[in-house]
Amino acid sequence: xxxxxxRRLTLLLPVLLGVxxxxxxxxxxxxxxxxxxxxxVDQRISDEQRELVRKSYGLDQPQPVQxxxxxQHVVRGDLGSSLRTRRTVNEELRLRxxxxxxxxxxxxxFGTIPALAVGVIAAVRRNSALDYTATIATLVGISVPNFxxxxxxxxxFSIWLRWLPPIGYVEFERDPLGNxxxxxxxxxxxxxxxxxxxxxxxxxxxxxxxGQEHVRVARAKGLTERRVLGRHVILNASLxxxxxxxxxxxxxxxxxxxxxxxxxxxxxxxxTYEAIANRDYPVVQGVTLVVAAIFVLVSMTVDVLYxxxxxxxxxx
Amino acid sequence: MxxxxxxxxxxxxxxxxxxxxxxxxxxxxxxxxxSGLAAPALQDAAPKSxxxxxxxxxxxxxxxxxxxxxxxxxxxxxEQIYSGLTRxxxxxxxxxxxxxxxxxxxDGITYxxxxxxxxxxxxxxxxxxSDVKFTFERLVDPETASTSAAELASMKSIDAPDDETVxxxxxxxxxxxxxxxxxGSCFVYSQAFVEANxxxxxxxxxxxGPFKFVEYVPNTRIVLEKNPDYWEEGLPYLDGLEMTIAxxxxxxxxxxxxxxxxxxxxxPLRDIESLQQDSSITLAGDxxxxxxxxxxxLSVEPFDNLKVRQAxxxxxxxxxxxxxxxxxxxxxxxxxxxxxxxxxxxxxxRPPDVEAAKALMAEAGHAEGFSTTITSWxxxxxxxNAAVVLQEQLRQIGIEAELNLVENATMIEDVYVNKTYDIAxxxxxxxxxxxxxxxxxxxTGESGNFANYSNPDVxxxxxxxxxxxxxxxxxxxxxxxxxxxxxxxxxxxxxxxxQYEAMKTNVKGYTHIPTGSNxxxxxxxxxxx
Numbered sequence: 001x002x003x004x005x006x007r008r009l010t011l012l013l014p015v016l017l018g019v020x021x022x023x024x025x026x027x028x029x030x031x032x033x034x035x036x037x038x039x040x041v042d043q044r045i046s047d048e049q050r051e052l053v054r055k056s057y058g059l060d061q062p063q064p065v066q067x068x069x070x071x072q073h074v075v076r077g078d079l080g081s082s083l084r085t086r087r088t089v090n091e092e093l094r095l096r097x098x099x100x101x102x103x104x105x106x107x108x109x110f111g112t113i114p115a116l117a118v119g120v121i122a123a124v125r126r127n128s129a130l131d132y133t134a135t136i137a138t139l140v141g142i143s144v145p146n147f148x149x150x151x152x153x154x155x156x157f158s159i160w161l162r163w164l165p166p167i168g169y170v171e172f173e174r175d176p177l178g179n180x181x182x183x184x185x186x187x188x189x190x191x192x193x194x195x196x197x198x199x200x201x202x203x204x205x206x207x208x209x210x211g212q213e214h215v216r217v218a219r220a221k222g223l224t225e226r227r228v229l230g231r232h233v234i235l236n237a238s239l240x241x242x243x244x245x246x247x248x249x250x251x252x253x254x255x256x257x258x259x260x261x262x263x264x265x266x267x268x269x270x271x272t273y274e275a276i277a278n279r280d281y282p283v284v285q286g287v288t289l290v291v292a293a294i295f296v297l298v299s300m301t302v303d304v305l306y307x308x309x310x311x312x313x314x315x316x
Numbered sequence: 317m318x319x320x321x322x323x324x325x326x327x328x329x330x331x332x333x334x335x336x337x338x339x340x341x342x343x344x345x346x347x348x349x350x351s352g353l354a355a356p357a358l359q360d361a362a363p364k365s366x367x368x369x370x371x372x373x374x375x376x377x378x379x380x381x382x383x384x385x386x387x388x389x390x391x392x393x394x395e396q397i398y399s400g401l402t403r404x405x406x407x408x409x410x411x412x413x414x415x416x417x418x419x420x421x422x423d424g425i426t427y428x429x430x431x432x433x434x435x436x437x438x439x440x441x442x443x444x445x446s447d448v449k450f451t452f453e454r455l456v457d458p459e460t461a462s463t464s465a466a467e468l469a470s471m472k473s474i475d476a477p478d479d480e481t482v483x484x485x486x487x488x489x490x491x492x493x494x495x496x497x498x499x500g501s502c503f504v505y506s507q508a509f510v511e512a513n514x515x516x517x518x519x520x521x522x523x524x525g526p527f528k529f530v531e532y533v534p535n536t537r538i539v540l541e542k543n544p545d546y547w548e549e550g551l552p553y554l555d556g557l558e559m560t561i562a563x564x565x566x567x568x569x570x571x572x573x574x575x576x577x578x579x580x581x582x583x584p585l586r587d588i589e590s591l592q593q594d595s596s597i598t599l600a601g602d603x604x605x606x607x608x609x610x611x612x613x614l615s616v617e618p619f620d621n622l623k624v625r626q627a628x629x630x631x632x633x634x635x636x637x638x639x640x641x642x643x644x645x646x647x648x649x650x651x652x653x654x655x656x657x658x659x660x661x662x663x664x665x666r667p668p669d670v671e672a673a674k675a676l677m678a679e680a681g682h683a684e685g686f687s688t689t690i691t692s693w694x695x696x697x698x699x700x701n702a703a704v705v706l707q708e709q710l711r712q713i714g715i716e717a718e719l720n721l722v723e724n725a726t727m728i729e730d731v732y733v734n735k736t737y738d739i740a741x742x743x744x745x746x747x748x749x750x751x752x753x754x755x756x757x758x759x760t761g762e763s764g765n766f767a768n769y770s771n772p773d774v775x776x777x778x779x780x781x782x783x784x785x786x787x788x789x790x791x792x793x794x795x796x797x798x799x800x801x802x803x804x805x806x807x808x809x810x811x812x813x814x815q816y817e818a819m820k821t822n823v824k825g826y827t828h829i830p831t832g833s834n835x836x837x838x839x840x841x842x843x844x845x
Binding site: 030031032033036037038039040041044045046047049052053055056084085086087092095096151154155158159162165166167168169171261262263264266270271274277278279 | 372376378379384385386387458461462463465466467469516518519533534535536560561562563564566567568570571573574576577723724725726728729730732733742744755756762763764
């Protein structure tokens, strides 16, 4: 097992190197650069002055030189500094990554637990009213974009009911309750597609196992329905569910971009979006590297969990 | 403020992109469209001191050094912390600030400023003429690589003969100088403070303004506290400002409606009606110094042909644009400046005349029309929606325009830097002096003249406009320039958009300033605090 984890970890390195080259190149292929955006449309600026600004950003160097300089810092654990704010990417990540991770974890919590419960019940009581309701709910969940849901939630819970604030992030260590209050709506908005996909998958995975012979055998042995479900159905259905959950949880990070913008959360989703819009190359590069690493680690964790759940996979 | 444009959001921006995703705006008096709006929060009872005003900002400032980036969002924070030699009044006239008085020599080239005595920086040290000299020299120093260096391009030298006197010598007379000095990039720094911070004041700020810098948590909040030693006796009333970033329109409206904040800037235009009906909300606004227009690239065919430009101008229906672009909160205009601006040319908007436009197209040899492109900002719906309507209207005279909605960096590069476009639906805003707008956009060879417009008469008039200081005389010159622009049509002006701030009814004393500035926070107070 340890060897398996180690082998997966060594794969991380080439992945990150590849990501670094790709993101470095891609972000520079987008038209325009940070200089243009800092200057805006105040075009009385002379060409010389424009070059001075570009030089102060280090963008006057040839691209391979820029890449190597960046890499020199990266291997020392320094992701560089934002062109716009001059703050270091490391410091920004220290502030922002916890926000996004909290958001993603809450969303995963809100998404997975009800989805699993409802999925199992829907499968067991197939074709019941509950099953149909759940199916319709998932259809809605998959189809409704989360920004629309976010707006609706703000309308209902902030404007009508006045239960939760629409914006105004506070750090957890400053005010834990206030922090949770500002996190609930975004986390719920973010969790909906996850919950919907997961519910459907749980239902079909459980249904599939329910139809298998070993379940009939278990029932024939006289086991209680609860035991049949617990030991023989859900455990066997958990592998495909885990696969989907892993992918969905990792892709939550993508959904944070819009949700963080709507609710004014200072996480890395919005940070990345703004960095791309402002051609803040070091930020885009640094954050992408870190997110790629997280993505790889999450999917690795899922693989390790497979092995834990299914002894047959341990030797693989 | 001698600022052009700017979204942001960013967000956009003092100048950053069309003044901000935001700045929309214009003048109440003419605006029948915006009827029934509450006037700027009225100053009813006697002001009371105390209380912290919670403000919802439209964009994160990202940094706090206005010399380094030309962003509206930076300016909206640091204008509370710093003061300039001059400042802009709500009627857009210039009044003394750190400079108590000034003398302009006969030749119009030497400006002698007397500093207000007894002004203290937030660290308790006195303001000295050498700080002013340091600030302005820093702005134009190539080392600073300032994005706003051009604003003081007319400055030849600056001296501080004693602690209270600043002498600026210009290359040529510049009647717009006093307005420039009120702008964000000319806020006066403390030399000692900037040097103590190794010349990097992007994350800290210390000035002579009504509020002191306490904390800036990027993308989360900016906290400022009252400066008890502020140079205006008795001000500010507030104990402090707590600014939160609410970039999303829906969230910003919700924030003020629910009382999560007391005040929002850039109240979303689509929510104005509902905010007006909300008895817990007061709106301030509507005038704003901006112009939304369709710029034509005069160096590409067929826009080099005046008849084609005239045809386009004739077919444009500005009233039809206002709804989709700004939810009706704007004023259609054919001229550059809003009618209540001192330099404006009074000119009724003429209704569209499709038949006459078709005839002009035929005379120009384009009876069958032609294909072209319209480039605009994807981020700013008040412009991209106007572009969509324009596309539709041009079809009436056979012009098939492909819509090219691009994001900010591409827009700036294609239109403003490389000038590779046909028609650009864009905007300019937050000017105080008319020269800001006409010099950059219409003088021959100016790098900002993206229409590639050139008219020697206009060039001469632009020079004259800053060579005389008398406002009535200047007004005549700018009216003449607007008349010429109306004849030559490098830009088809569309409308001036309104801008509003929304606040809880217990927020008093706030006055809307048409540049979008929130400088009135120094006179704002909270009832019942």
